Amino acid sequence: xxxxxxxxxxxxxxxxxxxxxxxxxxxxxxxxxxxxxxxxxxxxxxxxxxxxxxxxxxxxxxxxxxxxxxxxxxxxxxxxxxxxxxxxxxxxxxxxxxxxxxxxxxxxxxxxxxxxxxxxxx
Numbered sequence: 232x233x234x235x236x237x238x239x240x241x242x243x244x245x246x247x248x249x250x251x252x253x254x255x256x257x258x259x260x261x262x263x264x265x266x267x268x269x270x271x272x273x274x275x276x277x278x279x280x281x282x283x284x285x286x287x288x289x290x291x292x293x294x295x296x297x298x299x300x301x302x303x304x305x306x307x308x309x310x311x312x313x314x315x316x317x318x319x320x321x322x323x324x325x326x327x328x329x330x331x332x333x334x335x336x337x338x339x340x341x342x343x344x345x346x347x348x349x350x351x352x353x
Contacts, residue, residue, distance in 0.1 A: 232309065233353035239346035240297060240313055243320055246342060247294035254287030268332055293319060310350065317347045 232240075253263045259274050263283075273279050293316055300312035324340030 232313075233349065236346065236349040236353050237301075239342060239349050240301065240317065243317060243343050243346050244294045244297035244301075246339065247290045247297070247320070250339070251287040251291035251294065254283040254290065256287075258283045258287075266338075268334075313350055314347070317343050317350065321347055 250266075253260070253266055257263050258280055259271065263269075264271055264274060267274075267283075269279075274283070296316045297313065300309055300316060304312050320343035321340060324335050324343060328334070328336035328340065
């Protein structure tokens, strides 16, 4: 794996953890409101908080999965493991861009797409 691939994959994992923190613990913050384009009134609803926390949990799983693949998996499983987890992020970003907010393809999708391309072509 190239240095570029490694850096991009780490950035995707860090972004997943950052999104997790926003969705689980800072959902009513101004930063979360701006990041997700949701109103404070919506984010103050119990159902919205629960929904966002669940989404955050899944983002955390992605970040943990990427780090497990990088630092725990045997070397012969790293490439396929990273393709799996980075692929999950790409699919989620495409779905999110189509259904929730087109900006998701740039904010969450672009780093993952670049990481995927770097993995495939280096």
